[in-house]
Amino acid sequence: MSEITYQYIRDYLMAIEPDDNMIIRKIRNEALNNNVPIIKSEVKNLLRFLLATKRPSRILEIGTAVGYSSIIMSDFITTNGKIITIERSEDMIKNAKENIKKAQKEHIITLLEGDAGNILSTLEDEFDVIFMDAAKGQYLTFLPECLRLLKTGGLLICDNVLQNGTVAKSRFSVPRRQRTIHNRMREYLWQLNHNKNLQTSILPIADGVTLSYKK
Ligand SMILES: C[S@@+](CC[C@H](N)C(=O)[O-])C[C@H]1O[C@@H](n2cnc3c(N)ncnc32)[C@H](O)[C@@H]1O
Numbered sequence: 001m002s003e004i005t006y007q008y009i010r011d012y013l014m015a016i017e018p019d020d021n022m023i024i025r026k027i028r029n030e031a032l033n034n035n036v037p038i039i040k041s042e043v044k045n046l047l048r049f050l051l052a053t054k055r056p057s058r059i060l061e062i063g064t065a066v067g068y069s070s071i072i073m074s075d076f077i078t079t080n081g082k083i084i085t086i087e088r089s090e091d092m093i094k095n096a097k098e099n100i101k102k103a104q105k106e107h108i109i110t111l112l113e114g115d116a117g118n119i120l121s122t123l124e125d126e127f128d129v130i131f132m133d134a135a136k137g138q139y140l141t142f143l144p145e146c147l148r149l150l151k152t153g154g155l156l157i158c159d160n161v162l163q164n165g166t167v168a169k170s171r172f173s174v175p176r177r178q179r180t181i182h183n184r185m186r187e188y189l190w191q192l193n194h195n196k197n198l199q200t201s202i203l204p205i206a207d208g209v210t211l212s213y214k215k
Pocket of ligand 1: 037038039062063066067068069070086087088089092116117133134135138
């Protein structure tokens with residue numbers, strides 16, 4: 001059982017899910033076999049629901065891994081729309097490129113290679129949706145750039161914000177080496193909730209997901 005959700009409920013919800021197409025299933029299975037951390041099923045479904053209602057033309061993703069979530073999101077982009085996704089790991093970049101090609105999404109998804117800490121400040125166009133799924137300790141640092149790049153009426157979605165529930169526990173109960181990240185994530189969630197330009201909901205699903213609407 002995860003600290004946030006009950007395994008039997010997750011199992012049941014997964015059992016009644018419609019099948020994904022073969023390419024998506026293959027990318028997911030390969031990722032799981034290679035211990036690549038991709039979005040969980042609940043997050044996949046949430047993204048699909050949100051993007052189906054929003055129909056964005058431009059999405060920014062921070063943390064491509066092997067391209068799984070980008071490929072999922074690409075089904076909901078408007079004609080001529082684009083996804084920009086950022087990844088710094090060379091191994092991930094290689095696999096992501098192959099997967100994006102196999103899924104025939106090269107005309108929609110552009111992979112920017114390098115550290116988001118350097119790349120974000122070079123981006124100029126605004127986005128309808130930003131999906132933050134990179135190193136958790138950096139969310140706080142990336143927030144000002146994300147807010148600059150998010151359109152009014154846009155949606156900022158962040159994954160893994162509850163860190164298996166530890167974020168909700170006292171800092172003294174987490175190992176010393178994890179305290180900095182614990183502090184930073186708490187500060188991040190506080191800022192999302194108290195930013196007057198955002199309307200935020202923190203969902204205790206998967207490993208914790210935030211949804212913030214830019215007013
Ligand atoms: C959780 S995985 C992303 C999973 C992906 N969104 C999916 O669900 O298919 C996080 C990825 O972010 C990348 N990453 C972490 N920090 C980063 C940074 N500062 N700049 C670019 N990539 C980063 C990691 O290398 C890793 O591949």
